[in-house]
Amino acid sequence: MIPRYSRPDMVAIWSPETKFRIWFEIEAHACDAMADLGVIPRENAQAVWKAKDVEFDVARIDEIEAVTKHDVIAFLTHLSEIVGADAARFVHQGMTSSDVLDTTFNVQLVRAADILIADMKELLAALKRRAYEHKETVRIGRSHGIHAEPTTMGLTFARFYAEMERNLNRLEKARFEVATGAISGAVGTFANIDPRIEEHVCAQMGLEPEPISTQVIPRDRHAAFFAALGVVASSIENIAIEIRHMQRTEVLEAEEFFSAGQKGSSAMPHKRNPVLTENLTGLARLVRMAVVPAMENVALWHERDISHSSVERNIGPDTTVTLDFALARLTQVIDKLVIYPENMLANLHKFRGLVMSQRVLLALTQAGVSREDAYTLVQRNAMKVWEEGKDFKTELLADADVTAALSPAEIEEKFDMAYHTKHVDTIFKRVFKD
Numbered sequence: 001m002i003p004r005y006s007r008p009d010m011v012a013i014w015s016p017e018t019k020f021r022i023w024f025e026i027e028a029h030a031c032d033a034m035a036d037l038g039v040i041p042r043e044n045a046q047a048v049w050k051a052k053d054v055e056f057d058v059a060r061i062d063e064i065e066a067v068t069k070h071d072v073i074a075f076l077t078h079l080s081e082i083v084g085a086d087a088a089r090f091v092h093q094g095m096t097s098s099d100v101l102d103t104t105f106n107v108q109l110v111r112a113a114d115i116l117i118a119d120m121k122e123l124l125a126a127l128k129r130r131a132y133e134h135k136e137t138v139r140i141g142r143s144h145g146i147h148a149e150p151t152t153m154g155l156t157f158a159r160f161y162a163e164m165e166r167n168l169n170r171l172e173k174a175r176f177e178v179a180t181g182a183i184s185g186a187v188g189t190f191a192n193i194d195p196r197i198e199e200h201v202c203a204q205m206g207l208e209p210e211p212i213s214t215q216v217i218p219r220d221r222h223a224a225f226f227a228a229l230g231v232v233a234s235s236i237e238n239i240a241i242e243i244r245h246m247q248r249t250e251v252l253e254a255e256e257f258f259s260a261g262q263k264g265s266s267a268m269p270h271k272r273n274p275v276l277t278e279n280l281t282g283l284a285r286l287v288r289m290a291v292v293p294a295m296e297n298v299a300l301w302h303e304r305d306i307s308h309s310s311v312e313r314n315i316g317p318d319t320t321v322t323l324d325f326a327l328a329r330l331t332q333v334i335d336k337l338v339i340y341p342e343n344m345l346a347n348l349h350k351f352r353g354l355v356m357s358q359r360v361l362l363a364l365t366q367a368g369v370s371r372e373d374a375y376t377l378v379q380r381n382a383m384k385v386w387e388e389g390k391d392f393k394t395e396l397l398a399d400a401d402v403t404a405a406l407s408p409a410e411i412e413e414k415f416d417m418a419y420h421t422k423h424v425d426t427i428f429k430r431v432f433k434d
Contacts, residue, residue: 023100026201064077094191106180114175116232117172124168130157134156135154137153184213216308223297236280244278253344254337254339363414367405
């Protein structure tokens with residue numbers, strides 16, 4: 001990803017220097033295990049560790065690869081230059097390139113998942129804080145973009161919290177899904193390498209041995225990983241869309257923090273645009289873009305081909321770097337989101353009580369009016385509000401058919417706002433388990 005949408009800790013996971021360091025650790029740990037089993041001399045295994053504190057020369061590895069046309073061989077050649085040909089002669093014994101590449105890729109994905117999990121926990125903390133802050137801040141709920149019934153801003157934050165808590169669980173499962181390694185040799189039969197070497201290397205790298213690999217780790221694991229990232233991205237967009245709608249001039253129930261000196265438009269000085277959440281909508285598309293290619297990587301020829309490789313070299317860093325940035329940006333937006341309770345109330349009352357129509361409908365049915373007739377009575381008065389700007393409660397009180405079933409006091413009671421917030425505490429206990 002470009003630096004504009006990147007954060008250094010996640011970028012570092014995918015740097016060539018980090019990759020080659022992981023390659024080295026896998027090879028060195030494999031040598032230790034081979035020495036323990038008496039497959040290679042102990043002194044050779046110990047000599048490989050001379051490169052432990054060496055900074056691998058990326059330019060030199062690239063230079064060798066330009067000749068060999070093989071990245072792992074290029075690295076092994078460079079390692080031999082560092083530790084000496086005799087010490088390096090047992091490195092990679094019985095192994096195949098995918099043992100190094102696949103195990104490294106999963107180490108990188110696990111480390112990336114750890115950052116994403118930490119990001120998600122920070123976002124959850126911000127959502128919870130804002131939910132309790134606006135637990136009783138009444139606003140109008142909307143369906144199809146149209147006024148429906150009252151809710152609270154706290155419930156809006158709470159439902160986003162619940163969604164992101166599910167996503168935290170998905171990220172944790174995604175991490176578990178890819179936390180495997182394979183040191184099983186050509187076509188995965190362990191013909192030239194003892195399975196105990198795989199067990200040792202995986203233990204040292206924080207992975208579990210893949211129960212059965214071919215020449216590669218099965219790609220259904222990676223498909224599940226990137227699918228989980230795609231769901232997280234969609235949830236980010238879900239929140240971003242809500243904020244963008246709330247910031248519309250005609251609504252203005254909330255808006256992104258606008259800092260001193262910030263400019264909204266090069267042409268119109270009055271503009272305060274929801275640029276951060278619009279950006280998040282775009283970044284979510286980039287993360288989801290990886291999901292289908294990751295699923296298409298599952299089907300490989302026989303024990304392996306490399307049709308997955310070029311895809312993963314792109315989507316591994318791009319999706320994790322992008323999602324890391326997006327989660328951090330969303331946390332910042334939530335933390336600083338400016339809420340306008342007065343505008344929320346003004347919007348709620350814009351159509352003069354119309355949003356209480358269901359309460360009146362139910363009251364009429366409970367008073368003995370058929371549902372069909374009750375619906376007709378309520379709707380005909382509601383249409384006067386829409387079309388003539390009338391007041392809903394006033395119209396109901398003037399409708400003889402309505403007052404024949406409900407007293408003025410009963411009609412009045414149906415416009416009590418507290419009726420719609422009486423179960424907020426119950427919902428909060430369900431969501432936050434406090």
